[in-house]
Amino acid sequence: MLCYKCAKEGKEMPAVGICVVCGMGLCIDHVRIAHVTFTEISGLEGGGTALLGLGGRAERKAPRFLCDECYVGVAQSMAERQKSEV
Ligand SMILES: [Zn+2]
Ligand SMILES: [Zn+2]
Numbered sequence: 001m002l003c004y005k006c007a008k009e010g011k012e013m014p015a016v017g018i019c020v021v022c023g024m025g026l027c028i029d030h031v032r033i034a035h036v037t038f039t040e041i042s043g044l045e046g047g048g049t050a051l052l053g054l055g056g057r058a059e060r061k062a063p064r065f066l067c068d069e070c071y072v073g074v075a076q077s078m079a080e081r082q083k084s085e086v
Contacts, residue, residue, distance in 0.1 A: 003027035017065035021074065024067045032071035035061045
C-alpha cells in the first residue's frame with residue numbers, strides 16, 4: 001500500500017501504517033500515533049473480567065495509527081472523556 005496523502009501530491013511513498021479510523025495508508029511522515037488506554041472491563045455477565053487476555057492489570061496503553069484528521073478527532077474525544085471521568 002502507498003501513503004494516500006503522498007499519492008495525492010503525486011509522490012509514491014510506502015505506507016508504514018493504516019489509520020484505524022478511516023483506513024488511509026500513511027507513510028512515516030504522515031502517520032500519527034495515539035496512545036489509547038484500555039481499562040479493564042469488569043462486571044461482565046458471568047462475572048468474568050476481560051482485557052485482551054491480560055490478567056491482573058487494570059490499564060494498558062496501546063498505540064493506534066491515525067491520520068492527521070482522525071488524530072484530531074480522537075484526541076478531542078479522549079480529552080472530553082477524561083474530563084467527564086474526573
Ligand atoms: Zn505520506
Ligand atoms: Zn483517518
